[in-house]
Amino acid sequence: MKVLVAEDDASLREGISDVLSELAEVHSAGSVDAALALLQQERFELVLTDLRLAGTGKGGRSILEAARRRLQAVAIVSAATPEDLQRALEPLEADAILAKPFQLEDMIALVERFLALRGDLERLSKAWPPESGWTEVAAGAHLQQVQSPEPEEDATWIRLQPGTSYAWTHHSGRAGVLVVEGALEVEGERQPAPRYLFLSRGQPPTMRTEQGCLVLSLALRG
Known part of the structure:
Protein backbone atom coordinates (compact mmCIF):
# COMPACT_ATOMS: atom_id res chain seq x y z
CA MET A 1 0.00 0.00 0.00
CA ASP A 120 -10.61 -5.12 4.45
CA LEU A 121 -11.71 -5.02 0.81
CA GLU A 122 -8.94 -7.36 -0.22
CA ARG A 123 -9.81 -9.74 2.63
CA LEU A 124 -13.53 -9.73 1.84
CA SER A 125 -12.93 -10.17 -1.89
CA LYS A 126 -11.33 -13.56 -1.29
CA ALA A 127 -14.75 -15.03 -0.48
CA TRP A 128 -16.42 -15.09 -3.90
CA PRO A 129 -20.13 -14.12 -3.83
CA PRO A 130 -22.67 -16.93 -4.23
CA GLU A 131 -24.64 -17.16 -7.45
CA SER A 132 -27.95 -16.68 -5.62
CA GLY A 133 -29.04 -13.68 -3.55
CA TRP A 134 -28.52 -10.93 -6.12
CA THR A 135 -30.93 -8.00 -6.37
CA GLU A 136 -31.37 -6.18 -9.67
CA VAL A 137 -31.29 -2.42 -9.00
CA ALA A 138 -31.09 -1.26 -12.62
CA ALA A 139 -30.90 -2.84 -16.05
CA GLY A 140 -27.75 -4.97 -16.05
CA ALA A 141 -26.79 -4.00 -12.46
CA HIS A 142 -27.10 -6.45 -9.55
CA LEU A 143 -26.14 -5.99 -5.88
CA GLN A 144 -25.52 -8.43 -3.06
CA GLN A 145 -24.60 -7.67 0.55
CA VAL A 146 -21.47 -9.36 1.85
CA GLN A 147 -22.18 -11.92 4.55
CA SER A 148 -19.54 -10.94 7.11
CA PRO A 149 -19.15 -11.91 10.80
CA GLU A 150 -18.21 -8.27 11.49
CA PRO A 151 -21.49 -6.35 11.96
CA GLU A 152 -19.83 -2.98 11.38
CA GLU A 153 -18.75 -3.94 7.88
CA ASP A 154 -21.09 -2.48 5.27
CA ALA A 155 -19.82 -4.15 2.12
CA THR A 156 -21.64 -4.74 -1.15
CA TRP A 157 -20.88 -6.78 -4.24
CA ILE A 158 -21.82 -5.13 -7.53
CA ARG A 159 -22.07 -7.15 -10.73
CA LEU A 160 -22.49 -5.18 -13.96
CA GLN A 161 -23.29 -6.81 -17.27
CA PRO A 162 -21.44 -5.70 -20.44
CA GLY A 163 -22.60 -2.32 -21.69
CA THR A 164 -24.18 -1.33 -18.36
CA SER A 165 -24.16 2.17 -16.86
CA TYR A 166 -24.79 2.48 -13.12
CA ALA A 167 -25.30 5.56 -10.93
CA TRP A 168 -23.34 4.76 -7.78
CA THR A 169 -25.86 5.55 -5.04
CA HIS A 170 -25.86 2.58 -2.67
CA HIS A 171 -23.05 4.15 -0.60
CA SER A 172 -23.83 7.84 -0.14
CA GLY A 173 -20.83 8.52 2.09
CA ARG A 174 -17.13 7.74 1.69
CA ALA A 175 -16.33 4.26 0.44
CA GLY A 176 -13.54 2.15 -0.95
CA VAL A 177 -14.11 0.27 -4.19
CA LEU A 178 -12.16 -2.73 -5.45
CA VAL A 179 -12.55 -3.80 -9.08
CA VAL A 180 -12.21 -7.57 -8.70
CA GLU A 181 -12.90 -8.73 -12.26
CA GLY A 182 -13.26 -7.02 -15.61
CA ALA A 183 -12.95 -3.25 -15.99
CA LEU A 184 -14.95 -0.25 -14.84
CA GLU A 185 -15.03 3.13 -16.58
CA VAL A 186 -15.32 6.06 -14.18
CA GLU A 187 -15.44 9.67 -15.37
CA GLY A 188 -14.15 8.53 -18.75
CA GLU A 189 -11.13 6.66 -17.33
CA ARG A 190 -10.87 2.88 -17.60
CA GLN A 191 -10.15 1.15 -14.28
CA PRO A 192 -9.12 -2.49 -14.91
CA ALA A 193 -8.97 -5.19 -12.24
CA PRO A 194 -7.37 -5.29 -9.82
CA ARG A 195 -7.84 -1.58 -9.13
CA TYR A 196 -8.61 0.20 -5.86
CA LEU A 197 -10.65 3.42 -5.94
CA PHE A 198 -11.96 5.79 -3.29
CA LEU A 199 -15.30 7.58 -3.54
CA SER A 200 -15.62 10.75 -1.51
CA ARG A 201 -18.77 12.11 0.09
CA GLY A 202 -21.01 13.83 -2.41
CA GLN A 203 -19.27 12.10 -5.31
CA PRO A 204 -21.67 9.50 -6.76
CA PRO A 205 -20.26 9.17 -10.29
CA THR A 206 -21.96 7.24 -13.04
CA MET A 207 -19.92 4.17 -13.87
CA ARG A 208 -19.93 2.15 -17.04
CA THR A 209 -18.48 -1.13 -18.20
CA GLU A 210 -18.05 -2.36 -21.75
CA GLN A 211 -16.93 -5.89 -20.93
CA GLY A 212 -18.74 -6.41 -17.63
CA CYS A 213 -17.22 -6.39 -14.17
CA LEU A 214 -17.43 -7.56 -10.57
CA VAL A 215 -16.80 -4.90 -7.94
CA LEU A 216 -16.72 -4.82 -4.14
CA SER A 217 -17.62 -1.64 -2.25
CA LEU A 218 -17.08 -0.97 1.47
CA ALA A 219 -18.11 2.12 3.44
CA LEU A 220 -15.38 3.92 5.39
CA ARG A 221 -15.90 3.50 9.11
CA GLY A 222 -16.32 6.53 11.32
Whole structure:
Protein backbone atom coordinates (compact mmCIF):
# COMPACT_ATOMS: atom_id res chain seq x y z
CA MET A 1 0.00 0.00 0.00
CA LYS A 2 1.15 3.53 -0.78
CA VAL A 3 0.81 6.90 0.95
CA LEU A 4 1.78 10.27 -0.50
CA VAL A 5 3.03 12.92 1.95
CA ALA A 6 3.05 16.49 0.59
CA GLU A 7 4.78 18.93 2.95
CA ASP A 8 7.23 21.76 2.17
CA ASP A 9 8.86 21.74 5.60
CA ALA A 10 11.70 19.27 4.95
CA SER A 11 12.21 18.19 8.56
CA LEU A 12 8.48 17.66 9.13
CA ARG A 13 8.12 15.84 5.81
CA GLU A 14 10.98 13.49 6.65
CA GLY A 15 9.67 12.89 10.17
CA ILE A 16 6.17 12.04 8.94
CA SER A 17 7.55 9.81 6.19
CA ASP A 18 9.76 7.91 8.65
CA VAL A 19 6.84 7.23 10.98
CA LEU A 20 4.47 6.16 8.21
CA SER A 21 7.07 3.94 6.56
CA GLU A 22 6.22 1.36 9.22
CA LEU A 23 2.69 1.20 7.79
CA ALA A 24 3.05 1.65 4.03
CA GLU A 25 5.29 2.54 1.13
CA VAL A 26 5.69 6.32 1.48
CA HIS A 27 6.31 8.78 -1.36
CA SER A 28 7.01 12.37 -0.40
CA ALA A 29 6.78 15.72 -2.17
CA GLY A 30 8.04 19.13 -1.08
CA SER A 31 5.89 21.20 -3.44
CA VAL A 32 2.56 21.21 -5.24
CA ASP A 33 4.30 20.50 -8.56
CA ALA A 34 6.16 17.47 -7.19
CA ALA A 35 2.97 16.09 -5.63
CA LEU A 36 0.99 16.51 -8.85
CA ALA A 37 3.72 14.70 -10.79
CA LEU A 38 3.60 11.77 -8.37
CA LEU A 39 -0.18 11.62 -8.62
CA GLN A 40 0.19 11.13 -12.37
CA GLN A 41 2.72 8.31 -11.90
CA GLU A 42 1.31 6.35 -8.94
CA ARG A 43 -1.90 5.42 -7.17
CA PHE A 44 -2.18 5.95 -3.41
CA GLU A 45 -4.45 4.63 -0.69
CA LEU A 46 -4.13 8.05 0.96
CA VAL A 47 -2.74 11.46 0.05
CA LEU A 48 -1.70 13.42 3.16
CA THR A 49 -1.10 17.06 2.28
CA ASP A 50 -0.59 20.35 4.06
CA LEU A 51 -3.13 22.99 3.08
CA ARG A 52 -0.44 25.65 2.57
CA LEU A 53 2.21 24.29 0.28
CA ALA A 54 4.89 25.83 -1.91
CA GLY A 55 4.59 25.66 -5.68
CA THR A 56 2.19 26.68 -8.41
CA GLY A 57 -1.56 26.43 -8.00
CA LYS A 58 -3.56 26.74 -4.80
CA GLY A 59 -1.51 24.67 -2.38
CA GLY A 60 -3.17 21.62 -0.89
CA ARG A 61 -6.40 22.44 -2.67
CA SER A 62 -4.70 21.79 -6.03
CA ILE A 63 -3.57 18.40 -4.76
CA LEU A 64 -7.06 17.64 -3.45
CA GLU A 65 -8.55 18.45 -6.85
CA ALA A 66 -6.04 16.27 -8.71
CA ALA A 67 -6.39 13.32 -6.33
CA ARG A 68 -10.18 13.55 -6.42
CA ARG A 69 -10.15 13.30 -10.22
CA ARG A 70 -8.17 10.07 -9.88
CA LEU A 71 -10.47 8.75 -7.12
CA GLN A 72 -7.90 8.75 -4.33
CA ALA A 73 -8.52 9.67 -0.69
CA VAL A 74 -7.12 12.95 0.67
CA ALA A 75 -6.43 14.06 4.24
CA ILE A 76 -5.66 17.77 4.74
CA VAL A 77 -3.18 18.90 7.42
CA SER A 78 -3.91 22.44 8.58
CA ALA A 79 -3.88 24.86 11.51
CA ALA A 80 -6.84 26.75 10.02
CA THR A 81 -10.20 26.88 11.77
CA PRO A 82 -12.88 24.54 10.39
CA GLU A 83 -14.67 27.56 8.89
CA ASP A 84 -11.54 28.87 7.15
CA LEU A 85 -10.70 25.39 5.90
CA GLN A 86 -14.16 24.95 4.47
CA ARG A 87 -13.91 28.28 2.65
CA ALA A 88 -10.48 27.37 1.27
CA LEU A 89 -11.68 24.03 -0.13
CA GLU A 90 -15.30 24.58 -1.11
CA PRO A 91 -17.11 23.20 -2.94
CA LEU A 92 -14.77 20.26 -2.30
CA GLU A 93 -14.36 18.53 1.05
CA ALA A 94 -11.37 16.65 2.39
CA ASP A 95 -11.87 13.00 3.32
CA ALA A 96 -10.19 13.64 6.67
CA ILE A 97 -8.64 16.55 8.58
CA LEU A 98 -5.48 16.43 10.70
CA ALA A 99 -5.41 19.62 12.77
CA LYS A 100 -2.11 21.23 13.69
CA PRO A 101 -0.54 20.81 16.14
CA PHE A 102 -1.16 17.07 16.08
CA GLN A 103 0.07 14.07 18.00
CA LEU A 104 1.84 11.28 16.14
CA GLU A 105 -0.74 8.86 17.48
CA ASP A 106 -3.52 10.87 15.82
CA MET A 107 -1.72 10.86 12.47
CA ILE A 108 -1.02 7.14 12.66
CA ALA A 109 -4.64 6.37 13.55
CA LEU A 110 -5.88 8.46 10.62
CA VAL A 111 -3.60 6.74 8.11
CA GLU A 112 -4.36 3.29 9.51
CA ARG A 113 -8.08 3.95 9.00
CA PHE A 114 -7.64 4.43 5.26
CA LEU A 115 -5.16 1.59 4.87
CA ALA A 116 -7.53 -0.72 6.74
CA LEU A 117 -10.27 0.08 4.23
CA ARG A 118 -8.14 -1.26 1.39
CA GLY A 119 -7.04 -4.24 3.49
CA ASP A 120 -10.61 -5.12 4.45
CA LEU A 121 -11.71 -5.02 0.81
CA GLU A 122 -8.94 -7.36 -0.22
CA ARG A 123 -9.81 -9.74 2.63
CA LEU A 124 -13.53 -9.73 1.84
CA SER A 125 -12.93 -10.17 -1.89
CA LYS A 126 -11.33 -13.56 -1.29
CA ALA A 127 -14.75 -15.03 -0.48
CA TRP A 128 -16.42 -15.09 -3.90
CA PRO A 129 -20.13 -14.12 -3.83
CA PRO A 130 -22.67 -16.93 -4.23
CA GLU A 131 -24.64 -17.16 -7.45
CA SER A 132 -27.95 -16.68 -5.62
CA GLY A 133 -29.04 -13.68 -3.55
CA TRP A 134 -28.52 -10.93 -6.12
CA THR A 135 -30.93 -8.00 -6.37
CA GLU A 136 -31.37 -6.18 -9.67
CA VAL A 137 -31.29 -2.42 -9.00
CA ALA A 138 -31.09 -1.26 -12.62
CA ALA A 139 -30.90 -2.84 -16.05
CA GLY A 140 -27.75 -4.97 -16.05
CA ALA A 141 -26.79 -4.00 -12.46
CA HIS A 142 -27.10 -6.45 -9.55
CA LEU A 143 -26.14 -5.99 -5.88
CA GLN A 144 -25.52 -8.43 -3.06
CA GLN A 145 -24.60 -7.67 0.55
CA VAL A 146 -21.47 -9.36 1.85
CA GLN A 147 -22.18 -11.92 4.55
CA SER A 148 -19.54 -10.94 7.11
CA PRO A 149 -19.15 -11.91 10.80
CA GLU A 150 -18.21 -8.27 11.49
CA PRO A 151 -21.49 -6.35 11.96
CA GLU A 152 -19.83 -2.98 11.38
CA GLU A 153 -18.75 -3.94 7.88
CA ASP A 154 -21.09 -2.48 5.27
CA ALA A 155 -19.82 -4.15 2.12
CA THR A 156 -21.64 -4.74 -1.15
CA TRP A 157 -20.88 -6.78 -4.24
CA ILE A 158 -21.82 -5.13 -7.53
CA ARG A 159 -22.07 -7.15 -10.73
CA LEU A 160 -22.49 -5.18 -13.96
CA GLN A 161 -23.29 -6.81 -17.27
CA PRO A 162 -21.44 -5.70 -20.44
CA GLY A 163 -22.60 -2.32 -21.69
CA THR A 164 -24.18 -1.33 -18.36
CA SER A 165 -24.16 2.17 -16.86
CA TYR A 166 -24.79 2.48 -13.12
CA ALA A 167 -25.30 5.56 -10.93
CA TRP A 168 -23.34 4.76 -7.78
CA THR A 169 -25.86 5.55 -5.04
CA HIS A 170 -25.86 2.58 -2.67
CA HIS A 171 -23.05 4.15 -0.60
CA SER A 172 -23.83 7.84 -0.14
CA GLY A 173 -20.83 8.52 2.09
CA ARG A 174 -17.13 7.74 1.69
CA ALA A 175 -16.33 4.26 0.44
CA GLY A 176 -13.54 2.15 -0.95
CA VAL A 177 -14.11 0.27 -4.19
CA LEU A 178 -12.16 -2.73 -5.45
CA VAL A 179 -12.55 -3.80 -9.08
CA VAL A 180 -12.21 -7.57 -8.70
CA GLU A 181 -12.90 -8.73 -12.26
CA GLY A 182 -13.26 -7.02 -15.61
CA ALA A 183 -12.95 -3.25 -15.99
CA LEU A 184 -14.95 -0.25 -14.84
CA GLU A 185 -15.03 3.13 -16.58
CA VAL A 186 -15.32 6.06 -14.18
CA GLU A 187 -15.44 9.67 -15.37
CA GLY A 188 -14.15 8.53 -18.75
CA GLU A 189 -11.13 6.66 -17.33
CA ARG A 190 -10.87 2.88 -17.60
CA GLN A 191 -10.15 1.15 -14.28
CA PRO A 192 -9.12 -2.49 -14.91
CA ALA A 193 -8.97 -5.19 -12.24
CA PRO A 194 -7.37 -5.29 -9.82
CA ARG A 195 -7.84 -1.58 -9.13
CA TYR A 196 -8.61 0.20 -5.86
CA LEU A 197 -10.65 3.42 -5.94
CA PHE A 198 -11.96 5.79 -3.29
CA LEU A 199 -15.30 7.58 -3.54
CA SER A 200 -15.62 10.75 -1.51
CA ARG A 201 -18.77 12.11 0.09
CA GLY A 202 -21.01 13.83 -2.41
CA GLN A 203 -19.27 12.10 -5.31
CA PRO A 204 -21.67 9.50 -6.76
CA PRO A 205 -20.26 9.17 -10.29
CA THR A 206 -21.96 7.24 -13.04
CA MET A 207 -19.92 4.17 -13.87
CA ARG A 208 -19.93 2.15 -17.04
CA THR A 209 -18.48 -1.13 -18.20
CA GLU A 210 -18.05 -2.36 -21.75
CA GLN A 211 -16.93 -5.89 -20.93
CA GLY A 212 -18.74 -6.41 -17.63
CA CYS A 213 -17.22 -6.39 -14.17
CA LEU A 214 -17.43 -7.56 -10.57
CA VAL A 215 -16.80 -4.90 -7.94
CA LEU A 216 -16.72 -4.82 -4.14
CA SER A 217 -17.62 -1.64 -2.25
CA LEU A 218 -17.08 -0.97 1.47
CA ALA A 219 -18.11 2.12 3.44
CA LEU A 220 -15.38 3.92 5.39
CA ARG A 221 -15.90 3.50 9.11
CA GLY A 222 -16.32 6.53 11.32
